[in-house]
Amino acid sequence: MQNIREGYKEARWWKTHATGKLLCTLCPRYCTIGEGQKGFCYIRQNSGGRLYSTGYGRPSGFALDPIEKKPLNHFLPGSNVLSFGTAGCNLGCKFCQNWTLSKASDTLRFSRYYSPDQVVNLAIDNDAPSIAYTYNDPTIFGEYVIDISQFARDRGIKNVMVTAGYINETARKDVYKYIDAANVDLKSFSEAFYHKLTFSHLQNVLETLLWIKHETNIWLEITTLLIPGENDSAREIDDLTQWIFSKLGPDVPLHFTAFHPDFKMRNKSSTPQSTMLNAYSIGKSNGLNYVYLGNCFLPGKHDTCCPSCGKPVIQRRNYSTDQSGLINDSCAECGKVIPGIFS
Numbered sequence: 001m002q003n004i005r006e007g008y009k010e011a012r013w014w015k016t017h018a019t020g021k022l023l024c025t026l027c028p029r030y031c032t033i034g035e036g037q038k039g040f041c042y043i044r045q046n047s048g049g050r051l052y053s054t055g056y057g058r059p060s061g062f063a064l065d066p067i068e069k070k071p072l073n074h075f076l077p078g079s080n081v082l083s084f085g086t087a088g089c090n091l092g093c094k095f096c097q098n099w100t101l102s103k104a105s106d107t108l109r110f111s112r113y114y115s116p117d118q119v120v121n122l123a124i125d126n127d128a129p130s131i132a133y134t135y136n137d138p139t140i141f142g143e144y145v146i147d148i149s150q151f152a153r154d155r156g157i158k159n160v161m162v163t164a165g166y167i168n169e170t171a172r173k174d175v176y177k178y179i180d181a182a183n184v185d186l187k188s189f190s191e192a193f194y195h196k197l198t199f200s201h202l203q204n205v206l207e208t209l210l211w212i213k214h215e216t217n218i219w220l221e222i223t224t225l226l227i228p229g230e231n232d233s234a235r236e237i238d239d240l241t242q243w244i245f246s247k248l249g250p251d252v253p254l255h256f257t258a259f260h261p262d263f264k265m266r267n268k269s270s271t272p273q274s275t276m277l278n279a280y281s282i283g284k285s286n287g288l289n290y291v292y293l294g295n296c297f298l299p300g301k302h303d304t305c306c307p308s309c310g311k312p313v314i315q316r317r318n319y320s321t322d323q324s325g326l327i328n329d330s331c332a333e334c335g336k337v338i339p340g341i342f343s
Contacts, residue, residue: 009056009143011044013171022046026171027090027139028204041140042088055086055141057113064126066319070134070162071255071294073304074340075181075219077314078321081160082128084119085135086144091164092199093187095227095265116147123157130180134162142167142175149178158341165208166200172208181219181341183255184209188224188231189240197230206243213248219341221253223294226271226279228259237279241286250289250307251339256280258295273298304338306331313338 017023021032024039031039033046043055065083067076089096114122123131131152133145138161149159158180165184167175176182186205187198194202212220224240226232244252256279258271276293280301283291289307304314306325311333313325325332329342 008052008054011051011053012143012174014051022051024051025168026142027167028201029090041090043086043140053141053143055088056144057115058086059084059114060086060135062122064128068316068319070132070160070183071223072160072181072183072221073292074221074253076129076341077323080128081130081132082123082126083132083134086141088140089136090140090166091137094197095259095262097262116151119148120151120155120157124155130158130160132160132162137164139163139167139175142171145175146177153178165205167208172211176216176218179218182212183221183223186222186224186240189236189243190231193231210247213252221255223255223257225257225259226275228269228271232275234278234282237282238286241283241288245287250287253290253292254283254288255292255294306334306336308336309334
């Protein structure tokens with residue numbers, strides 16, 4: 001692909017529309033983009049009749065995060081991950097917790113250019129065993145993800161996607177080619193919620209989850225942010241957890257996280273502890289072996305417990321971990337293998 005200048009790279013997934021505009025085929029939004037215009041995500045632009053990713057090589061900044069913050073509880077627990085995003089997003093969530101990035105144009109992005117090999121070297125220099133594409137949705141800078149993740153794979157560094165999973169089938173196979181783990185936001189189990197509050201569609205996300213679980217070797221975890229009065233009813237949580245159990249299996253970890261008022265939903269209250277505990281109970285009663293609660297302090301509900309004997313194998317507090325109950329990926333008490341990637 002041709003670079004026309006730092007931060008611009010010709011996009012992979014597009015074609016010319018019958019109208020003469022460009023049709024972006026990266027995600028199910030299918031933006032038609034006129035000359036000089038950008039798509040919904042802010043960082044895919046029609047320039048001279050060709051589509052460019054304007055966020056390529058332009059991270060909004062880097063951080064060394066605990067891997068549990070992604071959240072991933074069964075992937076290299078206790079390790080740090082080099083995390084970064086860019087500007088923009090292909091969803092329009094009214095409750096976005098990272099809206100200062102996801103709703104920013106590429107002109108507000110971090111000014112320094114980072115090539116893919118520079119990002120990988122930054123991870124190595126900071127002793128980070130993995131790189132997370134996160135903060136905004138990495139789907140929209142898929143070209144950058146592909147190039148970094150290939151370099152990382154060659155250097156023994158693992159790759160993590162933190163995403164809403166709103167991506168088309170062809171692009172999905174390309175973007176996830178070198179990915180080792182993913183946390184996918186299943187924001188609700190209601191199409192009405194997705195349409196009204198995210199400007200996207202549920203079925204596309206479900207298809208991504210099914211594909212990751214059944215057609216790849218990527219380690220999968222799921223996060224659902226519980227918003228009072230929107231997606232926190234016992235009925236919806238029951239439907240969501242039954243679907244995960246029946247379609248993905250009992251060993252896919254599910255993280256329920258507490259909502260805090262932000263962006264365009266500042267009128268909502270924070271998620272009550274009672275709602276969080278009820279969601280935890282429903283998930284467990286529907287057969288899920290690994291249910292976690294986040295953005296709240298509820299002792300024991302952040303721990304990984306053996307589904308066979310009930311003993312904690314990994315205990316967590318404030319992103320610190322005690323893995324003394326885990327020996328060779330198995331419960332130290334009864335020997336049951338705990339699914340995940342632990343080394």
